[in-house]
Amino acid sequence: MDPFISNPKVDLHLHAESVARIDRLVAEREGRRPYDWEAWHRRLIEFPSGTARLERMNGELDVDRFGAMDTDSEMFLARVEAALEGAAVSGAVLAEIRFGMETVLRPRFMELFREAEGRVRSIHPRFYGEALISLWPSRTGADEVFEACLREAEHGLAGIDFLPVPYVEEADWTVAHGWASAFRDAGLGITAHAGEFSPANISSALGTPGLTRIGHGIHGLDRPDLVETVVASGVVLECCVTSNVLLGAVPSLDDHPLRRLAAAGILVTLNTDCPVRFSTDLAVEYRAGMDLGFSDDELRELTKVAVGASFTSEDRKRKIRKWIEDNVPESDTR
Numbered sequence: 141m142d143p144f145i146s147n148p149k150v151d152l153h154l155h156a157e158s159v160a161r162i163d164r165l166v167a168e169r170e171g172r173r174p175y176d177w178e179a180w181h182r183r184l185i186e187f188p189s190g191t192a193r194l195e196r197m198n199g200e201l202d203v204d205r206f207g208a209m210d211t212d213s214e215m216f217l218a219r220v221e222a223a224l225e226g227a228a229v230s231g232a233v234l235a236e237i238r239f240g241m242e243t244v245l246r247p248r249f250m251e252l253f254r255e256a257e258g259r260v261r262s263i264h265p266r267f268y269g270e271a272l273i274s275l276w277p278s279r280t281g282a283d284e285v286f287e288a289c290l291r292e293a294e295h296g297l298a299g300i301d302f303l304p305v306p307y308v309e310e311a312d313w314t315v316a317h318g319w320a321s322a323f324r325d326a327g328l329g330i331t332a333h334a335g336e337f338s339p340a341n342i343s344s345a346l347g348t349p350g351l352t353r354i355g356h357g358i359h360g361l362d363r364p365d366l367v368e369t370v371v372a373s374g375v376v377l378e379c380c381v382t383s384n385v386l387l388g389a390v391p392s393l394d395d396h397p398l399r400r401l402a403a404a405g406i407l408v409t410l411n412t413d414c415p416v417r418f419s420t421d422l423a424v425e426y427r428a429g430m431d432l433g434f435s436d437d438e439l440r441e442l443t444k445v446a447v448g449a450s451f452t453s454e455d456r457k458r459k460i461r462k463w464i465e466d467n468v469p470e471s472d473t474r
């Protein structure tokens with residue numbers, strides 16, 4: 141069987157992409173073409189890598205118009221369902237969606253999320269979805285979000301993603317570390333964006349109470365002392381190969397350090413980051429992993445690492461592992 145099909149997959153790093161998702165849904169309703177992300181990629185790569193590209197993540201879409209449409213619960217439900225459905229269709233047994241921090245303040249957030257998940261599970265019963273909130277303490281309104289995340293932990297919110305400001309340089313993590321203790325004590329999993337374009341923020345991320353994963357982290361390889369610390373910590377990197385190429389975190393796919401990270405003893409996983417805006421899906425990312433030298437069995441191991449590192453419940457992990465065991469037999473050619 142095609143290894144990309146036979147491999148069950150997990151997406152631990154998947155942004156909700158509200159504006160891009162709403163554009164797709166509205167385009168379908170209006171009978172027009174959605175925004176052309178492939179054309180945007182060609183313009184994007186003319187900007188310097190890093191911040192200049194991150195600032196253009198929504199292309200020329202009317203963020204205010206689509207943002208206003210998102211207050212409608214049906215729209216929210218439809219876009220979350222589309223994101224989960226996309227993961228399930230590309231072979232995911234589990235996907236964690238990270239939402240912008242204001243999302244946690246919307247009425248019935250987790251209830252609507254579970255409703256969207258239920259719709260997808262009715263067609264793909266092997267699939268589970270979880271929700272994370274991306275935040276940073278210095279952002280306006282973050283105090284209210286902090287309280288809301290603690291409350292939503294009781295309603296099934298799975299985790300927190302710290303998104304440091306500044307991002308490419310070192311940020312001040314003092315408040316984030318305090319918040320992380322409270323999140324951890326509330327049972328939330330903790331990850332953080334760090335080390336995408338430079339080694340910045342990796343050390344502080346590793347010092348975060350309860351943190352078990354880092355989004356990207358690939359530039360940890362720039363510093364041997366960091367490699368040692370990451371290995372010793374057992375922290376799992378959420379690698380996003382297509383994203384790294386398009387945003388210029390690496391010069392090209394061939395230069396991606398996924399293999400070198402694994403060889404150094406760092407636990408890596410494959411994820412989509414922003415599947416709509418980067419025109420990718422999990423199958424594409426696993427194929428990239430194969431192009432970078434990972435065998436079918438190694439990709440399967442990588443999925444197991446992702447299941448273990450997920451912020452979903454132990455009960456769901458057991459069910460996912462059992463599904464993989466029952467449905468995707470181990471290769472006998474190893």
Ligand SMILES: [Zn+2]
Nearest residue numbers: 155333355413
């Ligand atoms: Zn990300």
